[in-house]
Amino acid sequence: xxxxxxxxxxxxxxxxxxxxxxxxxxxxxxxxxxxxxxxxxxxxxxxxxxxxxxxxxxxxxxxxxxxxxxxxxxxxxxxxxxxxxxxxxxxxxxxxxxxxxxxxxxxxxxxxxxxxxxxxxxxxxxxxxxxxxxxxxxxxxxxxxxxxxxxxxxxxxxxxxxxxxxxxxxxxxxxxxxxxxxxxxxxxxxxxxxxxxxxxxxxxxxxxxxxxxxxxxxxxxxxxxxxxxxxxxxxxxxxxxxxxxxxxxxxxxxxxxxxxxxxxxxxxxxxxxxxxxxxxxxxxxxxxxxxxxxxxxxxxxxxxxxxxxxxxxxxxxxxxxxxxxxxxxxxxxxxxxxxxxxxxxxxxxxxxxxxxxxxxxxxxxxxxxxxxxxxxxxxxxxxxxxxxxxxxxxxx
Amino acid sequence: xxxxxxxxxxxxxxxxxxxxxxxxxxxxxxxxxxxxxxxxxxxxxxxxxxxxxxxxxxxxxxxxxxxxxxxxxxxxxxxxxxxxxxxxxxxxxxxxxxxxxxxxxxxxxxxxxxxxxxxxxxxxxxxxxxxxxxxxxxxxxxxxxxxxxxxxxxxxxxxxxxxxxxxxxxxxxxxxxxxxxxxxxxxxxxxxxxxxxxxxxxxxxxxxxxxxxxxxxxxxxxxxxxxxxxxxxxxxxxxxxxxxxxxxxxxxxxxxxxxxxxxxxxxxxxxxxxxxxxxxxxxxxxxxxxxxxxxxxxxxxxxxxxxxxxxxxxxxxxxxxxxxxx
Numbered sequence: 021x022x023x024x025x026x027x028x029x030x031x032x033x034x035x036x037x038x039x040x041x042x043x044x045x046x047x048x049x050x051x052x053x054x055x056x057x058x059x060x061x062x063x064x065x066x067x068x069x070x071x072x073x074x075x076x077x078x079x080x081x082x083x084x085x086x087x088x089x090x091x092x093x094x095x096x097x098x099x100x101x102x103x104x105x106x107x108x109x110x111x112x113x114x115x116x117x118x119x120x121x122x123x124x125x126x127x128x129x130x131x132x133x134x135x136x137x138x139x140x141x142x143x144x145x146x147x148x149x150x151x152x153x154x155x156x157x158x159x160x161x162x163x164x165x166x167x168x169x170x171x172x173x174x175x176x177x178x179x180x181x182x183x184x185x186x187x188x189x190x191x192x193x194x195x196x197x198x199x200x201x202x203x204x205x206x207x208x209x210x211x212x213x214x215x216x217x218x219x220x221x222x223x224x225x226x227x228x229x230x231x232x233x234x235x236x237x238x239x240x241x242x243x244x245x246x247x248x249x250x251x252x253x254x255x256x257x258x259x260x261x262x263x264x265x266x267x268x269x270x271x272x273x274x275x276x277x278x279x280x281x282x283x284x285x286x287x288x289x290x291x292x293x294x295x296x297x298x299x300x301x302x303x304x305x306x307x308x309x310x311x312x313x314x315x316x317x318x319x320x321x322x323x324x325x326x327x328x329x330x331x332x333x334x335x336x337x338x339x340x341x342x343x344x345x346x347x348x349x350x351x352x353x354x355x356x357x358x359x360x361x362x363x364x365x366x367x368x369x370x371x372x373x374x375x376x377x378x379x380x381x382x383x384x385x386x387x388x389x390x391x392x393x394x395x396x397x398x399x400x401x402x403x404x405x406x407x408x409x410x411x412x413x414x415x416x
Numbered sequence: 417x418x419x420x421x422x423x424x425x426x427x428x429x430x431x432x433x434x435x436x437x438x439x440x441x442x443x444x445x446x447x448x449x450x451x452x453x454x455x456x457x458x459x460x461x462x463x464x465x466x467x468x469x470x471x472x473x474x475x476x477x478x479x480x481x482x483x484x485x486x487x488x489x490x491x492x493x494x495x496x497x498x499x500x501x502x503x504x505x506x507x508x509x510x511x512x513x514x515x516x517x518x519x520x521x522x523x524x525x526x527x528x529x530x531x532x533x534x535x536x537x538x539x540x541x542x543x544x545x546x547x548x549x550x551x552x553x554x555x556x557x558x559x560x561x562x563x564x565x566x567x568x569x570x571x572x573x574x575x576x577x578x579x580x581x582x583x584x585x586x587x588x589x590x591x592x593x594x595x596x597x598x599x600x601x602x603x604x605x606x607x608x609x610x611x612x613x614x615x616x617x618x619x620x621x622x623x624x625x626x627x628x629x630x631x632x633x634x635x636x637x638x639x640x641x642x643x644x645x646x647x648x649x650x651x652x653x654x655x656x657x658x659x660x661x662x663x664x665x666x667x668x669x670x671x672x673x674x675x676x677x678x679x680x681x682x683x684x685x686x687x688x689x690x691x692x693x694x695x696x697x698x699x700x701x702x703x704x705x706x707x708x709x710x711x712x713x714x715x716x717x718x719x720x721x722x723x724x725x726x727x728x729x730x731x732x733x734x735x736x737x738x739x740x741x742x
Contacts, residue, residue: 120491151523161490162522166514172480173515176487176495183493186469187440197492198527225507229480236475382524390521391559393528393583397611397658399559 035262037269039277041309044284047337049345057288060295064113064287066352072113072283073343073353074361076105079129080340081365082138082372083314086145089376090318096147100314101128103281106339107246107308109133110286111214114294117159118203118211122174125163126246127216134160138368139375148379156200167217168224171243174215175230178239178303181211212240212297214290220251222267223259231271234303242293243305246280248312253325265307273303280308281339313338418604425458425595427569428534431576432459432496436466439494442580445472446481446498446534455500456536456595478508482533486516489529494580502537503546509554516585517560528583532576536592537565538629538679539726542719549716550680552628555587556657556689563656564610565589567631569599571654574608589656591629613660615667619649622673622739624732625664625690627653630677637677637732646736656686664690665698672703673739677732682710704742707735 043052044061083100090098101108104126112133115121121134131141131153140152144163151162164170184195196202202211221227222245234241245264249256260267268275274296278289286308293304311334315322322331347353388403422430435442444459450473453460463471474481478499485495499505505512512533519529539548556563562584566572572590579586616631617638626634631652638648649667653660668674674694676687687708694706709727717725 149524150521151526155523155526164515166510169483169510169515172483172511173487173490175480176484176489177491178487179484180488180491180493183443183469183488184491191440195492198490200491226479226483226511229475229477230483232475232477233480233484386524387521390525392562393520393525396562396584397660399658 037266038262039265039275042276042278042285042289043282044288045282045342045346047342049342049349057292060288060291061284064284069347070353070357072109073347075109075129075133076340077361078365078368079105079132081369083128085369085372086142087318089373094376095145098145098318099126101126103313103338104246104248104310105129106283107280107286107310110283111244111290113287114290115214116209117201118208120159120177120200120213122161122170122213122215123163124170124217124221125165131160134158136160138372142372142376143379146376146379148381159201168221168226171215171217171230172226174213175234175239175241178213178234178241179237181240210298212242212294214242214244216244216246219245219247219256219259219264222264235271235273238302240297241303242297243303245307247307247309250312252316252320263307265305268305273305275305277307280310281337281342283339283343419600419602421598422569422601423595424569424572424597425456427573427601428458428576428590429460431573432462435577435580436470441492442494442496443470444496445474445485447474447476447500449473449498454498456592478504479511482508482511482516485531486511486519486529489531490527494530496532496534496580498534501547502535502549502551505535505551513558517558521560529585530583532579532586532588534588534590536590538591538593539716539722540593544719552589552656553680553685556686561585561587561657563587563589564654565591565628565656566654567591567594567628567652570601573601574605575610575654578608578610589628593629594632611655611658613663614652614654615649616652617650619647621647621671622675622736623649623651623667623671624675624677625651625653626677627656630679633729634677634732637729640729640733641736646740648736661693661697664694668694668698669701672701674706675709675732675735675739676706677709677727679726680710681713682708683713685710704739707739709735
């Protein structure tokens with residue numbers, strides 16, 4: 021069962037409005053020029069591409085370590101990001117620290133690019149903490165498990181950024197939100213929001229409502245959908261007859277369809293979109309076509325719904341292989357660079373393992389503290405019971 | 417002048433007006449609330465005064481209204497979304513129960529989510545299906561939410577102001593059949609606490625607990641019971657979550673009898689919770705089992721039959737008689 025669109029579906033011949041696929045670096049690492057988008061990555065040189073490779077490779081190693089930890093019973097669950105690193109790292113190259121980033125739950129490479137420590141991230145899936153990182157410092161929202169539920173939050177946040185601008189103009193006071201990181205420079209580029217979801221989530225009603233609201237209020241928000249071809253066991257063709265980027269036109273917003281395994285194309289598309297969004301032109305939808313090389317989560321068995329042939333085919337298109345080829349062919353990186361990255365990746369993995377094995381939840385009683393901001397009678401009654409119940413064991 | 421005679425709906429309008437005046441971060445959004453002033457005219461005049469940015473006519477989409485409200489709250493605003501009718505809150509149920517209620521807990525208190533959802537509810541208004549529901553138990557059941565409901569203009573004014581100022585999300589349930597009930601609003605009552613019950617009528621023989629639209633019915637039933645020689649104490653919960661069980665138990669300790677009257681289905685309801693909590697706490701004070709007066713376990717009927725369905729004075733009196741039969 022092929023997960024990909026048929027050539028007819030992709031061509032726009034049957035369904036008008038299907039967008040061309042943006043590619044800047046092909047699978048052999050050769051550069052393809054695009055008149056509109058290439059200028060957005062013209063300044064991406066050796067250092068930036070090596071950094072992108074480093075983020076992707078370290079995430080890959082971390083991801084494998086997390087899967088292994090789950091297999092050893094150290095994690096409640098793990099959702100592998102294997103195969104989607106270029107889509108995530110490429111998009112992060114278009115974002116600024118003052119942008120508020122709202123992930124789904126598979127955005128590990130994105131988290132790393134935003135400065136979140138993997139030693140924190142792993143605590144979420146170990147089952148020790150729900151928001152292990154400093155959300156406001158990184159402007160990286162907690163992972164949301166109910167599919168698509170985070171998307172209207174991102175739109176509301178973006179609408180509020182517009183309110184902030186209006187308040188700043190009328191009061192002259194800088195609006196600080198709830199203390200999220202903001203750019204200190206006077207002429208900093210305006211903050212925006214980037215929200216991530218997958219092809220599975222794309223069919224949820226909240227995505228539709230989010231796009232309607234974002235369009236109606238001209239909200240500065242980027243909708244970034246990673247189409248990894250599989251919603252657990254259901255192939256993309258069951259979610260849509262056309263690429264998801266085609267849907268943007270229905271909301272009156274711009275859609276972009278990009279090769280999600282091409283880090284340069286994703287970076288260019290994101291920079292193009294963010295420039296437009298920051299200048300007040302409203303939301304943009306980017307669809308990054310990629311492939312989930314691993315399982316949906318460690319609770320899943322992909323052999324039951326897709327062929328090894330398909331997996332092998334996509335393994336050839338691994339975004340890491342492509343970027344490595346580019347770096348090698350152009351002599352931007354030598355063996356010592358790749359060895360250095362591998363060493364760092366190994367160190368990160370070891371550190372993650374060390375932290376994961378000892379990451380325990382906070383004292384249970386903190387649950388009573390965080391359910392409400394101010395004391396709530398029933399919660400406080402339960403807290404009292406909990407204390408007395410435990411004290412009873414201590415006396416014995 | 418510190419008091420004014422206002423309809424309950426106008427007390428809500430005034431509360432919104434005063435909060436929006438005092439805090440530029442307060443904003444209202446919902447379907448038809450701006451130009452039209454809401455289908456019940458509760459937000460009448462607010463868009464004219466505060467502009468379309470702060471009193472927003474939204475697209476039709478309850479999950480979008482609540483979901484974007486959550487996002488605005490993350491960014492430091494205090495949104496007051498309106499859901500047009502009780503029966504239309506369910507498309508937003510996911511956002512309310514899995515997101516709004518939990519984000520403070522999920523973020524270990526890194527965020528506060530001060531969203532106040534205004535929700536007109538209850539029946540006896542002659543409306544077609546889905547315009548007469550009493551969904552309070554769904555929300556009261558969910559940790560992280562507060563659920564309040566006023567029964568008078570004064571309470572409506574101060575409860576809404578306190579809800580908007582509160583750092584927790586609040587489901588503010590408006591008894592729509594009492595929107596036109598007039599009462600004195602004392603604007604100097606600044607210490608008002610919306611989360612405790614009010615004893616509206618003192619009595620020594622039986623405690624009658626009610627809330628929201630049923631409170632005037634309960635007061636009338638207590639008056640009628642006096643003719644039968646029963647001195648009934650009437651308590652208005654005001655807050656469903658948290659539930660002021662102390663006030664109820666103190667009354668039951670005095671009277672020994674308890675009837676709980678509500679519009680909602682009895683099965684797994686606020687009245688069920690009160691029955692259980694009172695039985696646990698003041699078992700030895702009780703002279704009779706706690707009795708519930710509520711809707712039958714059928715969907716809300718067509719409006720031409722609703723008198724058979726929504727409890728009135730007689731159904732409450734019947735329960736009072738049953739209690740005294742023990």
